[in-house]
Amino acid sequence: MDSVKIFLNEADMPRSWYNIQADLPKPMPPVIHPGTRQPIGPDDLAPLFPMGLIAQEVSQERYIEIPEEILDIYKLWRPSPLVRAKRWEKALGTPAKIYYKWEGVSPAGSHKPNTAIAQAWYNKEEGIRRLATETGAGQWGSALALACNFFGMECKVFMVKVSYHQKPYRRLMMEAWGATCIPSPSDQTRAGRAILEQDPDTPGSLGIAISEAVEEAATRDDTKYSLGSVLNHVMLHQTIIGLESLKQFEMAGDYPDVVIGCAGGGSNFAGFAFPFLRDKILEGRETKVVAVEPQACPTLTKGLYRYDFGDTACTTPLIRMHTLGHDFIPPGIHAGGLRYHGMAPSVSHLLELGLLEAKAHPQTACFEAALSFARAEGHLVAPETSHAVLEVMDEALRCKERGEAKIIAFNASGHGHFDMGAYERYFAGDLVNYEYPEEKVQEALARLPAIE
Amino acid sequence: MDSVKIFLNEADMPRSWYNIQADLPKPMPPVIHPGTRQPIGPDDLAPLFPMGLIAQEVSQERYIEIPEEILDIYKLWRPSPLVRAKRWEKALGTPAKIYYKWEGVSPAGSHKPNTAIAQAWYNKEEGIRRLATETGAGQWGSALALACNFFGMECKVFMVKVSYHQKPYRRLMMEAWGATCIPSPSDQTRAGRAILEQDPDTPGSLGIAISEAVEEAATRDDTKYSLGSVLNHVMLHQTIIGLESLKQFEMAGDYPDVVIGCAGGGSNFAGFAFPFLRDKILEGRETKVVAVEPQACPTLTKGLYRYDFGDTACTTPLIRMHTLGHDFIPPGIHAGGLRYHGMAPSVSHLLELGLLEAKAHPQTACFEAALSFARAEGHLVAPETSHAVLEVMDEALRCKERGEAKIIAFNASGHGHFDMGAYERYFAGDLVNYEYPEEKVQEALARLPAIE
Numbered sequence: 001m002d003s004v005k006i007f008l009n010e011a012d013m014p015r016s017w018y019n020i021q022a023d024l025p026k027p028m029p030p031v032i033h034p035g036t037r038q039p040i041g042p043d044d045l046a047p048l049f050p051m052g053l054i055a056q057e058v059s060q061e062r063y064i065e066i067p068e069e070i071l072d073i074y075k076l077w078r079p080s081p082l083v084r085a086k087r088w089e090k091a092l093g094t095p096a097k098i099y100y101k102w103e104g105v106s107p108a109g110s111h112k113p114n115t116a117i118a119q120a121w122y123n124k125e126e127g128i129r130r131l132a133t134e135t136g137a138g139q140w141g142s143a144l145a146l147a148c149n150f151f152g153m154e155c156k157v158f159m160v161k162v163s164y165h166q167k168p169y170r171r172l173m174m175e176a177w178g179a180t181c182i183p184s185p186s187d188q189t190r191a192g193r194a195i196l197e198q199d200p201d202t203p204g205s206l207g208i209a210i211s212e213a214v215e216e217a218a219t220r221d222d223t224k225y226s227l228g229s230v231l232n233h234v235m236l237h238q239t240i241i242g243l244e245s246l247k248q249f250e251m252a253g254d255y256p257d258v259v260i261g262c263a264g265g266g267s268n269f270a271g272f273a274f275p276f277l278r279d280k281i282l283e284g285r286e287t288k289v290v291a292v293e294p295q296a297c298p299t300l301t302k303g304l305y306r307y308d309f310g311d312t313a314c315t316t317p318l319i320r321m322h323t324l325g326h327d328f329i330p331p332g333i334h335a336g337g338l339r340y341h342g343m344a345p346s347v348s349h350l351l352e353l354g355l356l357e358a359k360a361h362p363q364t365a366c367f368e369a370a371l372s373f374a375r376a377e378g379h380l381v382a383p384e385t386s387h388a389v390l391e392v393m394d395e396a397l398r399c400k401e402r403g404e405a406k407i408i409a410f411n412a413s414g415h416g417h418f419d420m421g422a423y424e425r426y427f428a429g430d431l432v433n434y435e436y437p438e439e440k441v442q443e444a445l446a447r448l449p450a451i452e
Numbered sequence: 453m454d455s456v457k458i459f460l461n462e463a464d465m466p467r468s469w470y471n472i473q474a475d476l477p478k479p480m481p482p483v484i485h486p487g488t489r490q491p492i493g494p495d496d497l498a499p500l501f502p503m504g505l506i507a508q509e510v511s512q513e514r515y516i517e518i519p520e521e522i523l524d525i526y527k528l529w530r531p532s533p534l535v536r537a538k539r540w541e542k543a544l545g546t547p548a549k550i551y552y553k554w555e556g557v558s559p560a561g562s563h564k565p566n567t568a569i570a571q572a573w574y575n576k577e578e579g580i581r582r583l584a585t586e587t588g589a590g591q592w593g594s595a596l597a598l599a600c601n602f603f604g605m606e607c608k609v610f611m612v613k614v615s616y617h618q619k620p621y622r623r624l625m626m627e628a629w630g631a632t633c634i635p636s637p638s639d640q641t642r643a644g645r646a647i648l649e650q651d652p653d654t655p656g657s658l659g660i661a662i663s664e665a666v667e668e669a670a671t672r673d674d675t676k677y678s679l680g681s682v683l684n685h686v687m688l689h690q691t692i693i694g695l696e697s698l699k700q701f702e703m704a705g706d707y708p709d710v711v712i713g714c715a716g717g718g719s720n721f722a723g724f725a726f727p728f729l730r731d732k733i734l735e736g737r738e739t740k741v742v743a744v745e746p747q748a749c750p751t752l753t754k755g756l757y758r759y760d761f762g763d764t765a766c767t768t769p770l771i772r773m774h775t776l777g778h779d780f781i782p783p784g785i786h787a788g789g790l791r792y793h794g795m796a797p798s799v800s801h802l803l804e805l806g807l808l809e810a811k812a813h814p815q816t817a818c819f820e821a822a823l824s825f826a827r828a829e830g831h832l833v834a835p836e837t838s839h840a841v842l843e844v845m846d847e848a849l850r851c852k853e854r855g856e857a858k859i860i861a862f863n864a865s866g867h868g869h870f871d872m873g874a875y876e877r878y879f880a881g882d883l884v885n886y887e888y889p890e891e892k893v894q895e896a897l898a899r900l901p902a903i904e
Contacts, residue, residue: 374628
């Protein structure tokens with residue numbers, strides 16, 4: 001097929017999500033209760049999540065059927081196109097073939113609604129009428145606002161302060177879909193007030209905003225909590241991306257040698273990569289799978305694989321993951337969605353098993369790569385996505401050096417329409433690169449709970 | 453077919469544009485030279501446009517083949533989806549079927565690249581390396597910036613001052629694709645300086661910005677002019693929208709009873725509607741075709757069908773069109789792309805022939821309709837598009853009253869990601885509706901050149 005874009009018809013959409021837990025060569029370490037230090041059970045999570053999602057969190061079934069009502073909403077923009085980046089290949093002069101999955105077509109402009117719709121639906125099914133959450137760049141918050149809107153539910157979003165001010169349009173988008181959005185840390189929670197007391201000028205962090213949203217859900221009977229990344233059920237819902245891509249690659253008559261995604265909490269990466277990892281595990285495919293993170297928040301490349309809290313106030317269960325320490329506050333880089341101290345435990349586990357690789361890149365080089373992509377392919381991607389774009393460019397240029405015609409695939413997780421202020425700072429030469437020093441990793445280690 | 457979205461494969465894309473001039477029951481009045489008052493010839497337009505586009509401007513051929521290189525760039529995002537708005541139908545409780553053509557998927561976020569790519573290509577073919585243009589809301593300017601980028605051409609954009617300040621992200625988008633963008637009126641042209649002298653605080657207008665861009669092209673040998681609407685060749689390039697839609701309706705097994713588009717200069721409306729008008733003229737289809745404009749700039753509904761200049765400084769040829777007078781400066785409503793004193797002569801002519809209808813709507817009701825659409829279908833549309841959305845809603849509610857299961861189709865010409873500031877003002881209750889008083893039409897009439 002000689003098409004640039006490979007469209008999948010709605011009739012051919014995947015009807016199930018893929019659960020990688022069924023296929024892990026070694027099971028994931030248990031999640032630990034912060035009080036008892038024993039593995040947690042479903043009841044421990046019940047104050048925060050509906051049972052439908054808790055069941056998915058621990059499920060060992062390989063495929064989980066997507067409810068019809070969720071599929072119906074997916075169809076507003078899915079299946080998303082898989083696009084062959086022929087013009088970019090030519091601009092780079094590479095013999096490699098580059099494909100990208102374009103998640104920027106969703107109403108919120110990113111992959112985030114794939115799980116937001118599912119989470120809101122499972123809550124609605126159990127009678128929940130209100131959700132609280134946090135958001136970094138605003139992509140997750142707007143996705144959950146959109147989802148709650150579809151089911152007539154209330155939505156409260158704690159937005160990391162630095163992004164709240166950098167991206168006012170994201171907040172307005174949430175409001176257009178009926179949600180309430182406030183900057184975090186806020187004075188509306190104990191966790192927020194405690195942080196503000198210590199440092200009134202903090203830029204905020206995802207860890208802090210999670211503490212606030214969890215507190216709101218735990219202290220209000222009418223409210224549950226919703227997380228946009230990290231957890232198993234979130235990764236599960238996102239696999240619609242990779243499952244569609246596999247069908248589209250079959251239509252194109254290709255299969256990728258290299259699969260790349262950016263990783264903050266891990267959900268767009270996992271959603272794209274896990275179905276390819278299934279083939280790697282079950283069929284022995286030799287696919288190179290790469291998660292790309294910012295040098296300013298190098299969770300996978302410099303963090304430790306240890307038990308840690310998901311939030312700053314130490315209120316969540318303890319999960320084993322790559323972490324920079326729950327009190328790590330990353331610098332205010334523009335890829336707000338990648339500023340998380342931890343990483344999805346499933347992604348962390350797969351890295352430990354050697355099934356994937358991790359890379360870290362500085363933000364200015366990422367913006368430069370994003371412009372190379374935009375000038376060839378048109379689309380301006382989000383700063384988060386630009387990390388994947390740079391890794392693809394590096395891989396394509398290696399192919400050029402070696403004369404290798406590899407097939408490279410990446411997840412273009414979102415557009416940058418709400419991030420033009422970041423591009424402006426890049427053009428002005430105002431962006432600084434941060435590298436996380438080794439000694440800080442040691443300090444973080446000392447602060448982690450002693451669980452092995 | 454029970455799909456929500458109808459995807460057309462690249463292989464089935466239209467290979468020609470449709471030229472409605474071939475099928476007009478009565479030819480359009482000639483364009484008149486402002487000096488000689490005689491019909492102009494191709495040579496009169498040569499300082500501004502390449503011969504390839506001048507030939508299209510006067511062509512009587514029904515179909516004009518789309519050059520391969522233009523098709524290749526269209527394929528970065530085209531064919532765009534045709535979507536059945538089932539959730540909105542349900543929310544409105546209408547028996548009507550509503551379809552929308554979603555042009556928001558282009559890298560610039562609107563239909564504008566359809567002609568920008570074509571115009572840049574025809575200029576490039578004749579050795580032109582630099583284009584000057586004007587832009588209202590910024591949708592056209594960013595589209596031409598994108599197009600020039602693909603062909604390595606320079607691009608200079610005069611942006612209507614009120615929009616320049618309302619929409620900084622649009623300017624940054626142009627800069628990301630390598631263009632230069634300045635607020636109009638500027639001190640860089642004689643036309644701009646003359647206006648600034650009279651009224652330093654003018655919000656600007658498309659008419660003024662056109663004068664500036666035309667002057668830049670006319671006074672620089674290396675530069676041609678590019679117009680994002682009004683002219684025949686622009687309407688021609690946009691027909692890719694309607695031609696794709698017709699194929700998609702055939703796949704869906706439907707044909708619209710009502711075809712709706714918003715109209716500023718007329719290009720998204722024409723691009724969507726002209727192929728349906730072809731069927732109306734040649735096959736006797738009884739399609740109702742409606743152009744929707746803002747009450748604050750009611751060119752078709754209150755303007756006069758007279759010879760007038762396309763710009764404020766009276767430098768362009770005289771064209772017969774619906775006009776509010778070339779010195780009309782509309783209030784700073786948020787649908788910047790609909791703030792033009794004139795209308796495409798082809799659209800005006802078709803209105804005179806009774807082949808289409810026109811409606812005018814106030815902006816607050818348009819935003820309300822856009823939110824109704826967004827809450828059902830997800831997508832936040834541009835303020836321009838919201839005018840079409842309101843007319844569709846009215847039509848769907850009339851169907852409800854009468855129990856009619858009509859098929860309504862509209863062109864969703866662009867997304868509103870760069871217009872969230874307008875939504876903010878709507879939420880805050882800050883938006884005012886303007887109605888253009890009848891006596892002003894009489895005053896405008898007195899100022900028009902006396903040509904019949």
